[in-house]
Amino acid sequence: MHADTRHERVTVPGNRRVQINHSRGSAITAEVQEPSHNEWVWTAVHQPWSRPPSLTKEVLRSWTRCLDELGLDPGSRHETVYLADPELRARQERLQTLLEISKVEMNNLYQQVAASGYAIILSDAEGVVLHQVSDPELSRTVCSRGLRPGAVWSERFEGTNGIGTCLFEQKPIVIHRSEHFLTRNIELTCSAAPIFDSQGQLMAVLDISGCSTMAQQHSQVLVHMASQMIENRVFLNSFRDHYLIRFHSRPEFVSTLGEGILTFDEDGKCLAVNGSAHFQLGYESRADLVGRNIEEVLHLSSEELVDRALQGMLRTQPVHERQHGKRFFAVVQPPEGSVRIGGGGDPGRRPRDIQSKDSGPSEPGGEGTGLDFGDTRMARNLALLRKVADRDIPVLLNGETGTGKGVLAETFHKLSHRAEEPFVAVSCAAIPEELIESELFGYKPGAFTGASRHGQQGRILQANGGTLFLDEIGDMPLNLQVRLLRVLEEREVVPLGGDSPVTVDIQIVSATHQDLEELVAQGGFREDLYYRLKGVQVLVPPLREREDKDALFQHLVEEENTEDVPVTLDAELLEVLKNEPWPGNIRQARNTFRTMLALRESDRLTTADLPPEMLSRPKAVQQGAEVPDAGPRGALEMAERETLQRMLDENHWNVSATAEQLNLSRNTLYRKMKQYGIKRPK
Numbered sequence: 001m002h003a004d005t006r007h008e009r010v011t012v013p014g015n016r017r018v019q020i021n022h023s024r025g026s027a028i029t030a031e032v033q034e035p036s037h038n039e040w041v042w043t044a045v046h047q048p049w050s051r052p053p054s055l056t057k058e059v060l061r062s063w064t065r066c067l068d069e070l071g072l073d074p075g076s077r078h079e080t081v082y083l084a085d086p087e088l089r090a091r092q093e094r095l096q097t098l099l100e101i102s103k104v105e106m107n108n109l110y111q112q113v114a115a116s117g118y119a120i121i122l123s124d125a126e127g128v129v130l131h132q133v134s135d136p137e138l139s140r141t142v143c144s145r146g147l148r149p150g151a152v153w154s155e156r157f158e159g160t161n162g163i164g165t166c167l168f169e170q171k172p173i174v175i176h177r178s179e180h181f182l183t184r185n186i187e188l189t190c191s192a193a194p195i196f197d198s199q200g201q202l203m204a205v206l207d208i209s210g211c212s213t214m215a216q217q218h219s220q221v222l223v224h225m226a227s228q229m230i231e232n233r234v235f236l237n238s239f240r241d242h243y244l245i246r247f248h249s250r251p252e253f254v255s256t257l258g259e260g261i262l263t264f265d266e267d268g269k270c271l272a273v274n275g276s277a278h279f280q281l282g283y284e285s286r287a288d289l290v291g292r293n294i295e296e297v298l299h300l301s302s303e304e305l306v307d308r309a310l311q312g313m314l315r316t317q318p319v320h321e322r323q324h325g326k327r328f329f330a331v332v333q334p335p336e337g338s339v340r341i342g343g344g345g346d347p348g349r350r351p352r353d354i355q356s357k358d359s360g361p362s363e364p365g366g367e368g369t370g371l372d373f374g375d376t377r378m379a380r381n382l383a384l385l386r387k388v389a390d391r392d393i394p395v396l397l398n399g400e401t402g403t404g405k406g407v408l409a410e411t412f413h414k415l416s417h418r419a420e421e422p423f424v425a426v427s428c429a430a431i432p433e434e435l436i437e438s439e440l441f442g443y444k445p446g447a448f449t450g451a452s453r454h455g456q457q458g459r460i461l462q463a464n465g466g467t468l469f470l471d472e473i474g475d476m477p478l479n480l481q482v483r484l485l486r487v488l489e490e491r492e493v494v495p496l497g498g499d500s501p502v503t504v505d506i507q508i509v510s511a512t513h514q515d516l517e518e519l520v521a522q523g524g525f526r527e528d529l530y531y532r533l534k535g536v537q538v539l540v541p542p543l544r545e546r547e548d549k550d551a552l553f554q555h556l557v558e559e560e561n562t563e564d565v566p567v568t569l570d571a572e573l574l575e576v577l578k579n580e581p582w583p584g585n586i587r588q589a590r591n592t593f594r595t596m597l598a599l600r601e602s603d604r605l606t607t608a609d610l611p612p613e614m615l616s617r618p619k620a621v622q623q624g625a626e627v628p629d630a631g632p633r634g635a636l637e638m639a640e641r642e643t644l645q646r647m648l649d650e651n652h653w654n655v656s657a658t659a660e661q662l663n664l665s666r667n668t669l670y671r672k673m674k675q676y677g678i679k680r681p682k
């Protein structure tokens with residue numbers, strides 16, 4: 001039953017003023033004594049005939065437990081019990097992963113109920129509050145008492161309450177006001193939902209509690225969704241070194257809250273399943289699935305499992321379960337850092353073979369690309385890209401601005417069988433939000449006011465047969481993420497104003513400087529799209545961390561040198577350059593050399609040729625002391641930083657609006673923000 005409709009069902013006891021009409025027309029007011037909460041609970045438990053019909057069986061069970069088994073007194077005035085700090089910390093540490101994952105979801109949940117006088121609480125399996133997020137308003141009210149870390153909300157101490165009763169019932173529950181057992185808790189309304197671990201054991205409870213007389217709309221639904229989200233994330237995190245099958249009877253629900261998740265080891269043995277999986281597959285419990293071989297559960301062999309994992313998470317594919325032959329749609333997620341860097345085209349290969357083949361520290365593969373001059377990570381990245389170049393697996397490039405993501409994307413395209421086909425790059429940050437849709441998907445003649453008479457093909461179709469490079473993918477608006485996802489899944493595009501889909505065959509490479517996982521956690525990027533783009537993830541190292549700086553600098557100088565006489569770098573200069581922080585990475589280094597070459601005194605560059613702002617840097621930084629965060633240097637840059645900061649503030653951190661006002665592309669503005677270390681205030 002929804003929380004909203006429940007707050008009338010058990011009347012809060014107390015005294016009531018009633019009017020009694022006198023026979024001669026006058027009226028007197030009398031005070032009628034209603035039973036106290038204490039009596040109310042006692043009679044409901046021991047005199048079944050006097051029970052209000054609205055009393056739920058869960059609350060009655062709990063009241064009975066509290067009175068008869070725990071020997072509690074509803075009128076007890078004992079204080080909330082708190083754990084000592086070291087004990088609380090030990091519990092928080094034991095559940096650290098759960099806590100980290102939950103914090104993100106709790107913050108999301110808080111955003112949805114903020115300013116309504118509620119606290120979001122996470123307790124462990126014994127009812128100890130581990131973390132709480134609450135309204136400042138709430139902390140000023142009496143109701144904040146006991147809703148903080150360390151407090152114990154098991155039934156043993158607090159009687160019937162959201163957390164304690166949920167722990168007992170092991171299902172979502174609402175305990176509204178006088179449904180609480182202790183009189184001192186009857187101002188509270190609590191909606192709680194359990195969080196189970198991968199073995200189906202209850203590990204925590206998520207709860208929304210507050211003192212509002214109006215029960216929070218949807219609070220029960222929201223808390224249940226958030227608890228499931230946490231459960232799935234903890235599950236995925238625990239088994240990221242194994243094969244994961246994520247499935248649902250409807251393809252669009254794969255990677256969403258209701259998906260089933262099965263995890264298998266490399267021999268195809270089922271290790272664990274989430275709640276939705278055993279339910280969807282029609283097994284009584286999780287234990288009925290654990291230990292079975294994949295072939296007993298699905299019409300899928302362990303070889304096919306590996307093969308699907310090798311294809312990445314591009315597509316949800318049908319799979320049939322064994323018991324009833326029911327069809328599901330599934331993606332297979334390979335063990336993190338192993339299969340996806342496999343390739344090689346042998347679908348029968350076992351994961352162990354693949355792992356050992358790829359686990360070496362440095363692999364050849366960078367030769368001939370002109371992108372690696374002896375850096376282990378770059379060599380490994382290029383080897384990986386070579387391996388997957390012909391497998392049509394989506395590639396996600398992650399790295400700071402100027403590290404060469406665009407160059408790497410083009411190299412990847414040239415290494416692939418699509419080399420002769422178009423390479424189309426789209427910067428999602430540079431195109432105004434309202435134009436991205438038509439830019440990407442194209443439109444039919446007359447699709448909207450201002451549209452060209454001939455229509456426009458759209459970048460996706462332009463890339464047909466070749467590679468579509470989506471730069472700054474983190475800036476893709478959410479509504480378009482859904483459309484992009486559909487293109488990736490169905491391999492079809494419907495231009496704006498068109499009604500028939502056009503089939504496309506493209507390789508997707510996307511790039512971002514942002515932490516997409518974090519963006520997903522904050523709700524700014526769709527999780528399902530993230531997983532589909534991340535078939536292979538390549539982390540492009542920042543320049544300051546590269547091991548091949550000497551050779552790379554020399555290479556950049558050669559490329560920038562427009563004259564026939566070779567130019568060299570002297571040893572002292574090289575040392576200074578190697579210890580630069582290079583917030584703008586290779587792009588910044590290239591520009592620096594361009595300037596130095598233009599102003600040089602001889603064919604040997606020395607520290608005297610350094611641009612003035614580099615010369616004036618403190619020695620400590622030049623000599624490799626800890627590199628501070630990116631920040632502005634010189635008065636001009638300070639002024640620019642201040643202006644950007646002020647304008648962003650004035651525009652409430654709307655980057656598009658600020659960029660437009662400054663006549664800059666969003667891409668450039670983001671770059672400058674990064675360069676100056678300007679961050680959106682929390």
Ligand SMILES: Nc1ncnc2c1ncn2[C@@H]1O[C@H](COP(=O)(O)OP(=O)(O)OP(=O)(O)O)[C@@H](O)[C@H]1O
Nearest residue numbers: 370371372400401402403404405406407586587590
């Ligand atoms: N390995 C390399 N060798 C030579 N030049 C390189 C290399 N990698 C990158 N560059 C140069 O660095 C500059 C930036 O490269 P690119 O635009 O690919 O970076 P990016 O990571 O995509 O940047 P952003 O995120 O800002 O778009 C370009 O001038 C490119 O030529």
